[in-house]
Amino acid sequence: MVSGWVNDPDGRGTFTILSSCIITLSLCVYTSIHLNVRPYKQTELQSWIETTKWVFFGILAPELMVFVAWRQYMSARALDRIVNELKARAVEEAKDGRVRGVGNDATVAEYSLENSWSRLHSFYANMGGFVFDLDEASSDNGEAFTDKVSRLTLTPRGVALLAACGYLPNISKEDILDKNKSDNVSKLLSILQALWMLTQIISRLYNKLPITLLEVNTLAHIICAIIIYSLWWNKPKLINEPTKIRGDWVPPIAAYMFMSSQISGWKRTRPGILKKDWIDPELSILAFKPPISQKLEGSGVMTCAMDTEPDLVTDSSSSDVQISSTPHTSSVSDKGSWVRRPPFAFHTSGVPLEATLSAVDRRLESSGDFQSTRWALAAEAMSLCPALASRVVCRASTQHGESLRWFEPVLEELVDDTIGNWATGNLLRAMSGFVMGMVVWSASMAYGGAHATAWHGQFPSRTELLLWRASSICIAGSGLTWILINMLARTSPGFKAYWKEVETLRAHWTSLVGLGSLAFLCGLAYVLARIYLVVESFISLRKLPASAFNTVEWTQLVPHL
Numbered sequence: 001m002v003s004g005w006v007n008d009p010d011g012r013g014t015f016t017i018l019s020s021c022i023i024t025l026s027l028c029v030y031t032s033i034h035l036n037v038r039p040y041k042q043t044e045l046q047s048w049i050e051t052t053k054w055v056f057f058g059i060l061a062p063e064l065m066v067f068v069a070w071r072q073y074m075s076a077r078a079l080d081r082i083v084n085e086l087k088a089r090a091v092e093e094a095k096d097g098r099v100r101g102v103g104n105d106a107t108v109a110e111y112s113l114e115n116s117w118s119r120l121h122s123f124y125a126n127m128g129g130f131v132f133d134l135d136e137a138s139s140d141n142g143e144a145f146t147d148k149v150s151r152l153t154l155t156p157r158g159v160a161l162l163a164a165c166g167y168l169p170n171i172s173k174e175d176i177l178d179k180n181k182s183d184n185v186s187k188l189l190s191i192l193q194a195l196w197m198l199t200q201i202i203s204r205l206y207n208k209l210p211i212t213l214l215e216v217n218t219l220a221h222i223i224c225a226i227i228i229y230s231l232w233w234n235k236p237k238l239i240n241e242p243t244k245i246r247g248d249w250v251p252p253i254a255a256y257m258f259m260s261s262q263i264s265g266w267k268r269t270r271p272g273i274l275k276k277d278w279i280d281p282e283l284s285i286l287a288f289k290p291p292i293s294q295k296l297e298g299s300g301v302m303t304c305a306m307d308t309e310p311d312l313v314t315d316s317s318s319s320d321v322q323i324s325s326t327p328h329t330s331s332v333s334d335k336g337s338w339v340r341r342p343p344f345a346f347h348t349s350g351v352p353l354e355a356t357l358s359a360v361d362r363r364l365e366s367s368g369d370f371q372s373t374r375w376a377l378a379a380e381a382m383s384l385c386p387a388l389a390s391r392v393v394c395r396a397s398t399q400h401g402e403s404l405r406w407f408e409p410v411l412e413e414l415v416d417d418t419i420g421n422w423a424t425g426n427l428l429r430a431m432s433g434f435v436m437g438m439v440v441w442s443a444s445m446a447y448g449g450a451h452a453t454a455w456h457g458q459f460p461s462r463t464e465l466l467l468w469r470a471s472s473i474c475i476a477g478s479g480l481t482w483i484l485i486n487m488l489a490r491t492s493p494g495f496k497a498y499w500k501e502v503e504t505l506r507a508h509w510t511s512l513v514g515l516g517s518l519a520f521l522c523g524l525a526y527v528l529a530r531i532y533l534v535v536e537s538f539i540s541l542r543k544l545p546a547s548a549f550n551t552v553e554w555t556q557l558v559p560h561l
Helices: 014-032 044-060 062-095 105-113 119-126 134-141 156-165 173-179 184-206 213-231 250-260 353-365 371-384 386-391 433-452 462-491 493-503 509-542 553-557
Strands: 130-133 151-154 286-289 337-340 392-399 402-409
Touching: 014 044, 014 062, 014 184, 014 213, 014 509, 044 062, 044 509, 062 119, 062 156, 062 213, 062 433, 119 156, 119 173, 130 134, 130 250, 134 151, 134 250, 151 156, 151 250, 156 250, 156 386, 184 213, 213 433, 213 509, 250 371, 286 371, 337 371, 371 386, 386 392, 433 462, 462 493, 462 509, 493 509
Parallel strands: none
Antiparallel strands: 130 151, 286 337, 286 402, 392 402
């Protein structure tokens, strides 16, 4: 074993090992990061801090970066398929003289025949490239429907809905590339440097020369970076300003999307662990009352076609339960209206009906001065976009011997104030959550397994060797544990129901405390294990076997960094 700093001989020394790995690691991490569109009014300092956070994240957990890239790629591919299928259908319907689920004939022509929709467009939509500027929209028509935000960013689900309505954003590929601050040449140079590092490691293993722990760690990043490059090749980078969507149809559609999303709602009295269980959107307490002449078809609990108005409970005379005698409704009767759902719709989880009703009334009363305008615009959206008719479910129930029916909207996250960089539920899914969980935890197992290849390596001390082994096992074992939990939840209905209670914080307090403590300890161990692998990769250079400084001769003949 050779201790201390080793100067570069004719072969390689400590500086050569260190500089080569740092250059490769930096290129792999920094150039592979493709953050989403910068949030509205974010400063340069905040943007720099966000980038720095993701650089550290990429160094400590590169396989989770792979998962983020994979989720965004799958969402972009799903959006690509949805949009192009809708465009093809619109072209056929336009040829046949039928225009269904689209705005108007002019929209069909623009929607179908102008700018083609590519994977680049889908990535641009995924990363928050399309927004509604509410200040601009309200100044044009004089109707503001909220004071919570001044800009709404469309999620991939929101863009998919616009496509179904025939209002697909019209932007050329060249316009998106003009905003892009990355180029394929820089990506290619980074890949070449990564491949060169990979070639050196393979050649050393072939010649039975040892590789350092820093090279093992860099190898894991190289593999992750190559996968990320392939997934994000068509994703734009460093876009500061999104594309504003304009049109007379924007206020109604934006109001509907706003009310369908959590940004419009209220915190739940009993929030769960997952973000989807934190807030109820405004539409979650409303039902749609179509005009008599309109026929809606819903699916779900009951499929029904309405030629008459649904029997919505909107005053105290229609039920034995005493509720507000002045219902909250929109004022656009010829286009339908939004009304409060029947009271029994909130009688869940054993909560007393009276208490639930008062909570609903407080929500409605706290909606602000914009409520009537917002509900009217959202009702107008139902007629502007016939595709929304397929997004309602006809419900039916019996209360005190009376048969009641009402239309509930299907809730989705269609807009948000900004699109975060993590792979959230706003992305489109091309597969089940079980498969996605398998992918992310399999990647974690692979990352831990890659470091476990140094199981019999030479370390400066016995303690460092044992800690390296323990860290590799911790990371790989955590992935295996979560895969087994996912498999158990998929195959056992009882365990799945129990896990749902845990997620929604409705399980017994002993289960919540026990699992919470276990998750905290395991999470802490997981983070410490990751930090140790990175730190040990560098400090192990202080004491290496002499053969680690031997060089494969032919590699000296190739120019490289």
